[in-house]
Amino acid sequence: MSPFLFWPFALLMLVFGAAVVVNRNPVASALSLVVSFLGLAALFMSLDAYFIGIIQVLVYAGAVMVLFLFIIMLLDLRAEEGRQVSWLALIGGIAVALALLVQILYVIHNLKSAHQPFPPLGRSTFDDVRNVGLLLFGSYNLPFQIIGILVLVATIGVVLLSKREPR
């Protein structure tokens, strides 16, 4: 929770998150997304959520990113060159996003507990895999199994979608 760790990683995450949107080359965007997610994983760890931080690195920086890069290279996408930037869409999109940001900041500013530092933990959270697992297989057993079905359906759907149609 030290500010010397929080601000560099937060800045890293935000700068590379912006790079995802700004880059014209999809490969550069995907690699910026990896760095952004690594910064986010560091922020999770600074919040004593070690399990979530490691899952973040494994799932996003590992699996999802390989998927993105694989598809980009499979489709052989180049940087979109020669395409005219639509200024109306650009200005409108940025204006709506800024309006949303202002509203979020206003809500956070009016939240009383947002100005308090984090209360200290009574125990260390190095065994949080155990605690998350107990909740997951205890109180959240049914949602956990439903999520298993969801992943199965997604797998079958992906296979079906990417199957070549017989002519």
Next chain:
Amino acid sequence: MVTLGDYLIVSGILFAIGFAGVMVRRNLIIILMSLELMLNAANLSLVAFSRFQVQQSGLPDYNAQVFVFFIITVAAAEVAVGLAILVALYRARQTTDVKDITTLKF
């Protein structure tokens, strides 16, 4: 000291960046990446609230972390299905630009 508000502000800025990406960019792959940014911004604020809400036992509120676990799973499935649809679209139209997909446009 870093407060809860700092984490929420960072999360809000990340969400706004992802939202701007969805609004401005026209490449479908970049739009999917921006969606991931938005989902992760929500995850960050959930974990921050989890750490802020210390329980009687002296541990953070793990309900939020279980929720984040579910979000990560659903997001991974969503990316897989989204990219499969993208590949199918590219086979049919040879494009990933949303400006070229106007069949349903009135």
